[in-house]
Amino acid sequence: MEKNVVKQHYKVSKRERNLSNNHNSFLIWFTGLSGSGKSTIANAVEQRLHDEGIKTYVLDGDNIRRGINSDLSFSPEDRSENIRRIAEIANLMVDAGLVVLAAFVSPYKKDREFIANTVKPSNFVEIYVSTSLEECERRDVKGLYKKAREGKIGNMTGVSAPYEAPENPDVEVKTEEESIPESVEKILNAIKTKLES
Ligand SMILES: Nc1ncnc2c1ncn2[C@@H]1O[C@H](COP(=O)(O)OS(=O)(=O)O)[C@@H](OP(=O)(O)O)[C@H]1O
Numbered sequence: 050m051e052k053n054v055v056k057q058h059y060k061v062s063k064r065e066r067n068l069s070n071n072h073n074s075f076l077i078w079f080t081g082l083s084g085s086g087k088s089t090i091a092n093a094v095e096q097r098l099h100d101e102g103i104k105t106y107v108l109d110g111d112n113i114r115r116g117i118n119s120d121l122s123f124s125p126e127d128r129s130e131n132i133r134r135i136a137e138i139a140n141l142m143v144d145a146g147l148v149v150l151a152a153f154v155s156p157y158k159k160d161r162e163f164i165a166n167t168v169k170p171s172n173f174v175e176i177y178v179s180t181s182l183e184e185c186e187r188r189d190v191k192g193l194y195k196k197a198r199e200g201k202i203g204n205m206t207g208v209s210a211p212y213e214a215p216e217n218p219d220v221e222v223k224t225e226e227e228s229i230p231e232s233v234e235k236i237l238n239a240i241k242t243k244l245e246s
């Protein structure tokens with residue numbers, strides 16, 4: 050389809066925004082099963098960054114799916130479209146100078162590669178929140194696993210839909226072995242040099 054759309058260049062660049070904020074902007078992407086701890090850890094990391102005066106924003110699966118992506122299901126195609134839109138949104142926010150923390154199940158490797166390429170691999174930090182399915186089911190924060198086992202919801206990641214774990218994440222957070230503060234420290238250490246503008 051002919052689109053007749055031409056890329057426009059902005060006067061103020063990402064570099065200039067980063068310089069005036071005194072820190073770089075990039076995307077910290079949390080992937081893992083539902084209940085693994087993505088939101089808990091992303092929000093705890095954000096709090097620490099915010100307290101240091103860094104401009105941040107959290108994008109979270111549940112909230113995005115209640116708003117801009119409320120038309121999407123949990124089929125493989127809709128999950129990919131979910132991630133495609135979030136990658137584009139995150140890219141705009143990174144361009145605007147924010148450190149974006151995104152917490153999405155994002156079960157497909159190819160979708161996570163798409164995100165990295167959308168924001169540029171140098172602006173992408175992948176955090177694998179690697180909690181076992183057994184532990185996520187034990188926590189069952191939202192009662193979804195119980196419903197999935199009872200056959201009341203389909204396509205539940207880990208139960209009736211796949212999760213492709215990252216092979217080479219920047220940080221792996223093992224929530225069954227580490228406390229929340231330990232995981233937060235690990236992530237803050239990993240991004241320290243990235244923040245320097
Ligand atoms: N079938 C199924 N599978 C997985 N998750 C489900 C499902 N149905 C609803 N939920 C709830 O939706 C949240 C996951 O949405 P995401 O946008 O992160 O999913 S995805 O990246 O498109 O796979 C997820 O939030 P988190 O628990 O924070 O991960 C669940 O609360």
Ligand SMILES: Nc1ncnc2c1ncn2[C@@H]1O[C@H](COP(=O)(O)OP(=O)(O)O)[C@@H](O)[C@H]1O
Nearest residue numbers: 082083084085086087088089190224227228229
């Ligand atoms: N070490 C840990 N790291 C993160 N969450 C933990 C940890 N130990 C227990 N939890 C609990 O696990 C639950 C994870 O839920 P949540 O952060 O909503 O996960 P997700 O966003 O991946 O669905 C929370 O109730 C949290 O308090």
